[in-house]
Amino acid sequence: MGLFSRDIETFEQLFLHSLKDIYYAEKRIAETLPKLVESASSRELKRGLQTHLKETEGQIERLDEVFALLGEEPKGTKCKGIEGILGEGDELVGNIADKKVMDAAIIASAQAVEHYEITRYGGLIAWAEEVGRADIAKIFKATLKEEVATDKALSRLAEGKVNPTAEGKPARRRTVSRRSSKTSSARKPAARRKSA
Numbered sequence: 001m002g003l004f005s006r007d008i009e010t011f012e013q014l015f016l017h018s019l020k021d022i023y024y025a026e027k028r029i030a031e032t033l034p035k036l037v038e039s040a041s042s043r044e045l046k047r048g049l050q051t052h053l054k055e056t057e058g059q060i061e062r063l064d065e066v067f068a069l070l071g072e073e074p075k076g077t078k079c080k081g082i083e084g085i086l087g088e089g090d091e092l093v094g095n096i097a098d099k100k101v102m103d104a105a106i107i108a109s110a111q112a113v114e115h116y117e118i119t120r121y122g123g124l125i126a127w128a129e130e131v132g133r134a135d136i137a138k139i140f141k142a143t144l145k146e147e148v149a150t151d152k153a154l155s156r157l158a159e160g161k162v163n164p165t166a167e168g169k170p171a172r173r174r175t176v177s178r179r180s181s182k183t184s185s186a187r188k189p190a191a192r193r194k195s196a
């Protein structure tokens with residue numbers, strides 16, 4: 001799509017363009033996550049990124065399903081947004097010598113990716129609902145839930161362990177797994193930190 005060629009005329013075409021955009025983005029993320037797993041030194045971070053790689057592969061399959069529901073061939077269109085975010089993360093991580101500091105940078109970069117995805121899926125859900133495709137919105141919602149959970153898990157890992165470790169301090173608390181996090185009071189340690 002050229003910026004000034006105006007080849008998107010209808011709302012449906014805009015929707016399809018965004019679908020192709022996120023399809024491209026998810027595929028680039030799936031290509032990048034193994035590199036982050038390799039660069040990470042925290043075992044929990046490695047595990048978390050691996051889990052999200054599996055989820056991302058499932059998310060790509062969900063997008064294949066959406067293309068099929070629309071009677072379209074699954075196809076990506078270059079997403080400049082994700083290229084920028086991934087490129088910046090790559091540059092940042094490549095500039096860090098200290099492994100512990102690198103873990104903090106990996107989390108920050110991964111969260112930038114999650115936030116991008118959260119924005120995109122939020123828009124896609126709204127548009128799918130607008131055009132009366134609740135079936136497609138439901139598929140996007142399943143993915144959005146995973147992106148939000150990943151973002152939260154990364155925050156917990158950063159705040160509880162990776163950031164203090166990068167600063168040369170002991171971990172603040174035991175980190176919690178994503179599965180058990182629903183019942184945990186994840187924000188309490190932050191409150192303790194403030195008063196410390």
Ligand SMILES: [Fe+2]
Nearest residue numbers: 026056059117
């Ligand atoms: Fe994703």
Ligand SMILES: [Fe+2]
Nearest residue numbers: 114117147150
């Ligand atoms: Fe993601």
